[in-house]
Amino acid sequence: MRHLISVLLENEPGALSRVVGLFSQRNYNIESLTVAPTEDRSLSRLTLTTIGDDRKIEQITKHLNKLVDVVKLVDLTEGAHVERELMLIKVKASGAQRAEIKRTTDIFRGQIVDMTQNTYAIQLTGSSIKLDAYIAAIGGNIVLEVARSGVTGISRGEKILSL
Amino acid sequence: MRSGPVVDLIEYTSERLNKVDLLSGGEMLLRALHDEGVEIIFGYPGGAVLHIYDAIFNQDKVEHILVRHEQAATHAADGYARASGKPGVVLVTSGPGATNAITGIATAYMDSIPMVVISGQVERRFIGSDGFQETDMVGISRPIVKHSFMVQDPAEIPLIVKKAFHIATTGRPGPVVIDIPKDVTDPKDKLPYDYPKSINMRSYSVPAKGHTGQIKKAVDILLSAKRPMIFAGGGVIQGEGSALLTRLTKKLGYPITNTLMGLGAFPGTHKQCLGMLGMHGTYEANMAMHYSDVVLGIGVRFDDRVTNSDVSKFCPDAKILHVDIDPASISKTVTADVPIVGSVSSVLKEMLAQVEQSTTRRDKKSLAIWWKQIEHWRERDSLAIPESEGEIIKPQSVIQTLFEITRGDAYISSDVGQHQMFAAQHYPFAKPRRWINSGGLGTMGFGLPAAMGVQFAFPDAVSVCVTGEGSFQMNIQEFATCMQYKLPIKVICLNNRALGMVKQWQDMQYGGRYSHSTYADSLPDFAKLAEAYGHVGIRIEKKSQLKEKMQEAFELKDKLVFVDVLVDPEEHVYPMAIKGGAMKDMILSKTERT
Ligand SMILES: Cc1ncc(C[n+]2csc(CCOP(=O)(O)OP(=O)(O)O)c2C)c(N)n1
């Protein structure tokens, strides 16, 4: 099963490489990874998606917790949560295609953020599934470039991940 | 990620400045080591650490031991730590000094040994420029350390040293690297020094006592067992739990087995002890594990050398009660029915109290039947030493003789191979911290430097290195260190003229094709070599001379004696687990299996 794990990490040099290294060292996979400082500059929040059965996920969270730089973590997929990914995508857009792409983009609530005579750059946020669906809807053959941020998330309700 | 200095340790008021000393980074490091209680460090100098070496020269609190190879520095510090329970400390230069230390760090990591390794680094302004003797030590060592630090500013040194020792020695212990750029130790830059008295890290906490409810559950299951087995590992020794474990086991009257790392956790000489389990464990220990209905694993990690390769066949009828300080060790390979995370000693203490109070009655009748069965397995005498023809010396009998001469009371450091297994099988350890071996990584070359570390920890003790002629050549240069510091180590070399353990596998699985495992024609005369270094060398070739000549070696109390014993090269280590089988599946001799 796919899990979304959020980690509060000491904002120290080398901390990120320890997390990433753990995954390759123990043969766990990382589907996506995002990281940035939080409102408290001494902490970073790192969110990763990984796939594994319960046993593997238990080992992953235990080993993450063992890292000295890891302050706290939560497996967001254990409860109700919101997850989002940002995609910037550049597509071929000329002639009649332009209106069609614009319409599809509107349906997905995307925005065109840049354009030339022959291209559009589009911004889209949502779940990874929605972003995949958008690419499928516009047709893969017009895609020139895709930049996705990786998934980040937050739990619903009163639950918080903080010190 | 943030870069640049992190100076958050102390706010210096002007008043305080008057009281504290002004020290350079190098001096601070030495002062901090002393304040941490470090008495001895093992190291080797080089460009990046010359400021630190100058600081060493100018003080007399911390003794520095000059080894002959950085790998040996780490193993010596490791041996010191295993024998004394105190953290081992290493100092190496950047680049090749640091990379030479890697094998020793990995060895300590696999066996959870507390160690602090200080490596020099190029000056801050050269980092990342492929400077002379630059290597990314924090990067290279990352997968084999508990944690690491790169010092960015001299002011950080006291706090980083404090943190490093705290992390290395608490919880599940392990090695910690401190990488120090050369200019951080510059004698010209003096700063106020103040060593933190205590430390509190928000991101690092040590598991507290085990959960009382879980312990109660475990105790209930344990007390109602019909075929119980206790199974103790290195965690019992590291966690200073041997005395409590011994009390609990005696109180329960249950059979117990120790892992290779746990030898001495419960006295191997006691009748409740079935010896070592696992790949080369005794018949009775492995059989009892397989047929048990309750297994209490304490300070163990269900390593594949214990469980055999297919964990689905491991102890099929047993409820598994697992006590360990590391939550990640629990249910990693074998799923625990009752997991207990906590320090071994705190959990054992509570278990003992609960056993004493519990109203659950032990099933005395089932236990008696169980012991009868075990005695029956024991009668198989799986460690019986095969008769030797004429004057041929069996390697096992050398260990037996060693046990007799030292009255089972020596510190035995070992290398890796058949000789290691013979020592583990035939030298029952009555006390913890006496058996010093590389169990997890299996590092050839560990033995001699580890025995040096033991001798530094206990100058008056008998420190023995049991080795093979293959392993010994991997750190043979340490003969010189032993001479410099007059270490009266007794080296017992089971010389089978081969990489015996490799050869054994080739005998058993590769039709006797000895691919690169023999070298009889090119072996040095070890006795003469020892003498060339200023030590004493004795060669034993005949069974009839064994006891007398070995005794002679031990009578030379203040000398290093290298005893080169030419043993039967055809001998194999048995019992041996059958690959892919359960614990009950063993090869018992060249002609018998279970
Ligand atoms: C550094 C290292 N290289 C290779 C091995 C693989 N290995 C395990 S045992 C062994 C043979 C050891 O020979 P020796 O020291 O003579 O011991 P013996 O088995 O003959 O008693 C080898 C090569 C190892 N454990 N460590």
Ligand SMILES: [Mg+2]
């Ligand atoms: Mg050999």
